[in-house]
Amino acid sequence: MLSLKFSGVQSFSFALIKSLWSKPKGLHSKSYRQDVVKALRASRVSIIFYGFFIIFFCFFLQTSSYAETGDGGYAGSFFLLGLEGRAVGMGQAFVGVADNAGGALWNPAGTVQLQNRIVGASYRKMFLDRGMGWVCYAQPVKGEAAISVSWINVGVGDVIGRDLEGNPTEEIKNYQNAVFFNFARKIHEKLFLGLNIKYIQYNLADISAYGVGFDFGAMGKPTSDLRIGVCAQNVGMKYSWNSLKYWSKYGEDGTDTKENFPLNFKFGGSYLFFQKRLLLAFELDKNEKQDVRVFFGAEYNMIERIALRAGYNDGALTFGAGIKHSFNKVLFHFDYAYIFSAVEEDPDHLFSMQVKF
Numbered sequence: 001m002l003s004l005k006f007s008g009v010q011s012f013s014f015a016l017i018k019s020l021w022s023k024p025k026g027l028h029s030k031s032y033r034q035d036v037v038k039a040l041r042a043s044r045v046s047i048i049f050y051g052f053f054i055i056f057f058c059f060f061l062q063t064s065s066y067a068e069t070g071d072g073g074y075a076g077s078f079f080l081l082g083l084e085g086r087a088v089g090m091g092q093a094f095v096g097v098a099d100n101a102g103g104a105l106w107n108p109a110g111t112v113q114l115q116n117r118i119v120g121a122s123y124r125k126m127f128l129d130r131g132m133g134w135v136c137y138a139q140p141v142k143g144e145a146a147i148s149v150s151w152i153n154v155g156v157g158d159v160i161g162r163d164l165e166g167n168p169t170e171e172i173k174n175y176q177n178a179v180f181f182n183f184a185r186k187i188h189e190k191l192f193l194g195l196n197i198k199y200i201q202y203n204l205a206d207i208s209a210y211g212v213g214f215d216f217g218a219m220g221k222p223t224s225d226l227r228i229g230v231c232a233q234n235v236g237m238k239y240s241w242n243s244l245k246y247w248s249k250y251g252e253d254g255t256d257t258k259e260n261f262p263l264n265f266k267f268g269g270s271y272l273f274f275q276k277r278l279l280l281a282f283e284l285d286k287n288e289k290q291d292v293r294v295f296f297g298a299e300y301n302m303i304e305r306i307a308l309r310a311g312y313n314d315g316a317l318t319f320g321a322g323i324k325h326s327f328n329k330v331l332f333h334f335d336y337a338y339i340f341s342a343v344e345e346d347p348d349h350l351f352s353m354q355v356k357f
Helices: 014-022 026-063 085-089 101-105 244-248
Strands: 118-126 130-141 145-156 160-162 168-171 174-188 191-204 207-220 226-235 238-242 256-260 264-273 278-287 293-303 306-313 316-327 330-339 348-356
Touching: 085 101, 085 293, 085 306, 085 316, 085 330, 085 348, 101 118, 101 130, 101 145, 101 174, 101 348
Parallel strands: none
Antiparallel strands: 118 130, 118 348, 130 145, 145 174, 160 168, 174 191, 191 207, 207 226, 207 238, 226 264, 238 256, 264 278, 278 293, 293 306, 306 316, 316 330, 330 348
């Protein structure tokens, strides 16, 4: 009996399959044909699997030739900072991991790996009185899909407005809110796809802007220890600004403008070593406003409940730790990340918690 198994891109002859199909072998003809159909399906999935990642990686490299360079100063730049303790402690090399409640922020396909319902929250304290908060709910769906919803808040305090003569006028509000709706599904045991729908609002003084966009992600799992992830972020996303009402109070003309978010592409992978106690990961990011950014991360589970982490975040070192504790069938995860800054004097501190039930 012919038995063709999934093990990469299959090397077989379609002519041979056709001839085998047309010539049943005695009492085993039905089973024989079923094996051929399985082989065809496995080969199709494997071709799609490798073809998708090769095309995406080639496109990722090509964008480097046409992109501008520079850091910050563009719409949605706060998305790059990271808001989940485990991922940030690993240097944000997470597009090829993405297996917790915050995974959708790096790869929307990763949430399909969830096995429990999760509630997560975090807070990141930054230099110059800045802060970022995140809350999330995620759950698997019938073992084949997952959904999640996240809310992010970013704000700056104590911003004082001044008139043309430099006199203080009022405290200026400066904050942003983003809501993510995530859906992920298994296309095959070795291939997952995911989608984020994002709504973002920016409030500056009495001027508000809003935007809607998408993230598309995919994750491949050729073996139980190896994962490969890709993601395209901020697709179709832009701010719509209208300052006519605000400036009319001062006898000035306002504007009605659009501000595009730069497309951001992620490519990376991860591998488990030493009976799955050590996780190593890497990631490459490229957007229209920056050069290629490089990330590396590691997580070592000393014992079942304690993990140590370290990473390299495009020029900045990160360290972190995590501890787990169960109580009445509810599992609590507490994570901390320490982020050295490449441009600021003080480091950032990130605290997060996830509850699985």
